[in-house]
Amino acid sequence: MNDHGISVADRLSDLTACIDFLDRAGQLIRVRSEVDPVFELAGIARQLEGTGCVLFERVRGSRFPVLCGLLADRDTVGQLFALPAAQVPFAIADAVSAWKKAPAALVPRLLDQAPANEVIAAPDLQALPIPQHALKDGGRYLDASLVVARNPRSGGLNISVHRMMVTGRDRLSFLIDPGRHLGDYVQIAEERGVPLEVSICNGAGLAAWFAGALPRLGDNKHHVAHHLIGRPLDMVRGQTVNVPAFANSQFVIEAEVLPGLREDEGPFGEVTGFYGGRDRRWVMQVKAITHRKSPVLHTVLSGPEVWNTVGLTAEAAIYRALKARHPEVTAVFLPPGGCGFYVAVIQVDAPAPGAGQQIIREAFAAFRSLQRVVVVDSDVNIFDPVDVDWAITTRFNADTGLLILPGEEGHILNPMVSIAEDGKSGTVTKIGMDATVPPGDPARFERVGYQPVDLRDHDISGSGRR
Numbered sequence: 001m002n003d004h005g006i007s008v009a010d011r012l013s014d015l016t017a018c019i020d021f022l023d024r025a026g027q028l029i030r031v032r033s034e035v036d037p038v039f040e041l042a043g044i045a046r047q048l049e050g051t052g053c054v055l056f057e058r059v060r061g062s063r064f065p066v067l068c069g070l071l072a073d074r075d076t077v078g079q080l081f082a083l084p085a086a087q088v089p090f091a092i093a094d095a096v097s098a099w100k101k102a103p104a105a106l107v108p109r110l111l112d113q114a115p116a117n118e119v120i121a122a123p124d125l126q127a128l129p130i131p132q133h134a135l136k137d138g139g140r141y142l143d144a145s146l147v148v149a150r151n152p153r154s155g156g157l158n159i160s161v162h163r164m165m166v167t168g169r170d171r172l173s174f175l176i177d178p179g180r181h182l183g184d185y186v187q188i189a190e191e192r193g194v195p196l197e198v199s200i201c202n203g204a205g206l207a208a209w210f211a212g213a214l215p216r217l218g219d220n221k222h223h224v225a226h227h228l229i230g231r232p233l234d235m236v237r238g239q240t241v242n243v244p245a246f247a248n249s250q251f252v253i254e255a256e257v258l259p260g261l262r263e264d265e266g267p268f269g270e271v272t273g274f275y276g277g278r279d280r281r282w283v284m285q286v287k288a289i290t291h292r293k294s295p296v297l298h299t300v301l302s303g304p305e306v307w308n309t310v311g312l313t314a315e316a317a318i319y320r321a322l323k324a325r326h327p328e329v330t331a332v333f334l335p336p337g338g339c340g341f342y343v344a345v346i347q348v349d350a351p352a353p354g355a356g357q358q359i360i361r362e363a364f365a366a367f368r369s370l371q372r373v374v375v376v377d378s379d380v381n382i383f384d385p386v387d388v389d390w391a392i393t394t395r396f397n398a399d400t401g402l403l404i405l406p407g408e409e410g411h412i413l414n415p416m417v418s419i420a421e422d423g424k425s426g427t428v429t430k431i432g433m434d435a436t437v438p439p440g441d442p443a444r445f446e447r448v449g450y451q452p453v454d455l456r457d458h459d460i461s462g463s464g465r466r
């Protein structure tokens with residue numbers, strides 16, 4: 001693969017280098033005319049989705065450009081990693097394993113000065129080109145920023161992505177789903193009656209982004225990013241908060257979560273393709289904003305960008321969990337039809353009789369949002385929905401291969417999940433399908449084969465050739 005003069009580590013840890021790489025690789029679309037950040041930007045991004053990453057150079061009301069679509073296409077993500085797209089989850093899984101094995105192996109520097117604080121700006125969110133995406137969104141949203149927070153008990157750091165709605169010049173309301181570390185920390189701070197300091201890092205690069213999207217890893221999971229790029233990612237000290245930020249961020253918004261306060265947040269066009277509703281949710285007060293000299297604001301469009309982010313990280317997490325106990329597991333894919341959240345296809349090589357059902361149960365335990373898990377043999381292309389459907393049609397028998405798990409924990413953004421009265425959790429019936437060849441008569445399941453032929457060895461012309 002051509003690296004266009006920019007190393008993998010740089011393009012994964014520095015959004016500016018990443019944009020340069022995409023430009024040189026011919027994968028950057030530039031929108032040069034002025035666009036309205038309210039609805040128009042997302043309308044253009046939606047139409048261009050999957051054709052390239054889109055840099056909006058002139059956004060009305062702000063001096064700064066906006067990047068969208070970075071994660072819309074897995075092949076582009078693969079190119080940034082210098083890997084085939086299908087290998088990216090394994091790279092993430094390896095980075096998690098390396099970090100778990102040696103948690104202090106790659107220790108970042110804590111800098112006073114870094115690209116992220118080249119400019120100390122006024123704490124005014126309205127100066128930023130924060131878009132309003134879907135037509136019924138409740139306001140402008142930061143939807144591609146990492147929230148760095150300190151565990152109030154251990155002092156360790158956590159990073160996670162949260163949708164944050166701009167409600168004033170220096171105020172945000174935001175969503176915390178059940179089970180998030182940030183929710184635990186806010187609760188501890190609220191019990192102590194104190195605010196929780198955070199630093200919100202926008203455009204911290206893909207290595208930090210993927211580390212942030214990995215759920216439930218615990219203190220200092222940002223070190224996974226170091227193992228992804230093979231060197232520590234520097235951090236920079238906050239101006240007003242005792243929480244560092246990624247030194248390469250495009251923008252850093254320092255803020256505190258106000259204790260005991262809830263304000264309206266939502267609706268927001270969500271990963272499911274539906275709106276997440278409006279409710280009283282957590283509030284942040286902005287204390288400072290810093291940025292690079294020429295920053296680019298990073299945003300994602302709900303849909304493929306989020307499916308790929310969640311998909312690639314969940315595939316890594318599920319693969320790691322399963323592989324340790326079932327060496328026959330060869331790959332995991334969370335297809336777009338399952339929103340990158342709810343459906344997993346797991347590929348196995350020569351499983352022992354009955355292993356399929358056990359693998360299904362363990363996959364549900366490894367990633368709790370899953371609602372449907374399908375296990376297929378290694379001759380099935382898990383990235384091809386037709387092939388997976390074919391395996392279900394020809395190798396799955398509901399009498400013996402179906403697992404129905406009622407009353408399981410569901411992901412509350414999915415409208416088919418029954419939400420509990422407190423609104424904080426929900427349940428759903430999950431299904432598993434073992435679509436591997438049943439034991440007993442393998443000859444009946446032999447797939448038709450043809451001789452591999454190199455067409456370049458033949459003189460072929462006429463219609464039907466691509």
Ligand SMILES: Cc1cc2nc3c(=O)[nH]c(=O)nc-3n(C[C@H](O)[C@H](O)[C@H](O)COP(=O)(O)O)c2cc1C
Nearest residue numbers: 160161162163175176177180181212213214215216
């Ligand atoms: C684009 C995107 C948006 C997300 N938005 C939210 C959100 O608004 N609220 C939330 O609780 N989790 C959200 N998540 C999921 C968490 O950021 C993610 O699961 C993270 O790993 C949680 O970290 P934790 O397990 O350490 O708490 C989002 C993830 C992505 C990729």
